[in-house]
Amino acid sequence: MNETIGMVLVVTGLVFDFFGCLGLVRFPDVYNRLQASAKCITLGTCGILLGLICFKGFGATSVKAFLCLVFIILTAPVSAHALARAAYRSGVKPWSGTVEDEYSKDMDGIK
Amino acid sequence: MIKNVIMFMIWYMVWIFLSWPPEPKDIIVGAVVSLFVILMTADMMDRCDSKADIIRLPVRLAWFACYALVFIWECLKANVDVAYRVIRPDLPIRPGTIKVKVDLKSDAGLTFLANSVTLTPGTTTVDLDAGKGFLYVHMLVLKRDGRSIKAIGRFQKILKRIFE
Numbered sequence: 001m002n003e004t005i006g007m008v009l010v011v012t013g014l015v016f017d018f019f020g021c022l023g024l025v026r027f028p029d030v031y032n033r034l035q036a037s038a039k040c041i042t043l044g045t046c047g048i049l050l051g052l053i054c055f056k057g058f059g060a061t062s063v064k065a066f067l068c069l070v071f072i073i074l075t076a077p078v079s080a081h082a083l084a085r086a087a088y089r090s091g092v093k094p095w096s097g098t099v100e101d102e103y104s105k106d107m108d109g110i111k
Numbered sequence: 112m113i114k115n116v117i118m119f120m121i122w123y124m125v126w127i128f129l130s131w132p133p134e135p136k137d138i139i140v141g142a143v144v145s146l147f148v149i150l151m152t153a154d155m156m157d158r159c160d161s162k163a164d165i166i167r168l169p170v171r172l173a174w175f176a177c178y179a180l181v182f183i184w185e186c187l188k189a190n191v192d193v194a195y196r197v198i199r200p201d202l203p204i205r206p207g208t209i210k211v212k213v214d215l216k217s218d219a220g221l222t223f224l225a226n227s228v229t230l231t232p233g234t235t236t237v238d239l240d241a242g243k244g245f246l247y248v249h250m251l252v253l254k255r256d257g258r259s260i261k262a263i264g265r266f267q268k269i270l271k272r273i274f275e
Contacts, residue, residue: 039232077229100207
């Protein structure tokens with residue numbers, strides 16, 4: 001039973017990681033590609049790690065997998081945010097199909 | 112002081128769990144590393160809580176559980192939505208950066224909100240103007256009628272109860 005749930009979670013994670021990579025290739029600019037890579041984290045990587053926890057039951061491996069999960073959730077958004085901000089500040093222009101860009105206007109006012 | 116001791120126990124536990132099953136060398140190195148981390152971060156943790164905060168702790172934890180459920184639900188919805196947009200051949204995206212008004216004041220609350228927004232697929236926090244209370248959010252799909260910021264409003268309502 002646990003193995004079945006684990007398998008389902010791992011496969012779901014792999015599928016969503018694959019969609020994330022596909023988005024990384026298909027989306028037009030830096031900012032949209034960041035969105036695709038952030039998507040890999042929540043269902044993709046978390047799914048794989050949760051699947052591993054189900055697979056192994058309570059033990060040394062599961063505890064480590066759980067800690068990895070917590071640290072990924074804590075650190076991944078920070079790096080995504082830093083990359084997006086750095087890209088804006090170093091003058092990377094958003095894609096031509098962008099409908100709204102309020103940050104470029106206000107950027108200099110924020111320290 | 113009590114706070115530092117508690118933090119030391121937490122870091123020590125994390126270390127022990129990471130090196131499970133613990134051997135004598137892990138136990139010694141873990142104590143040294145935890146002590147070092149406490150010495151480095153003691154002044155950051157020094158904002159002393161009053162008694163009223165300790166009484167409110169269970170309520171905050173309950174709201175935190177509620178927040179986790181709402182967040183997971185929003186995440187699942189957004190994940191499926193973005194995956195669908197990735198595999199559509201015509202790539203139906205309308206990206207844009209908008210500013211969203213937030214009325215959270217505490218640093219912890221704002222950090223939580225910004226990180227949750229970034230973790231939700233399809234939205235990334237670009238910058239924060241804490242003085243004026245604006246969050247600059249890049250969205251993969253910007254809807255015309257302001258429906259795209261509904262999830263942020265929902266997060267904010269719960270975070271207000273946890274952190275303020």
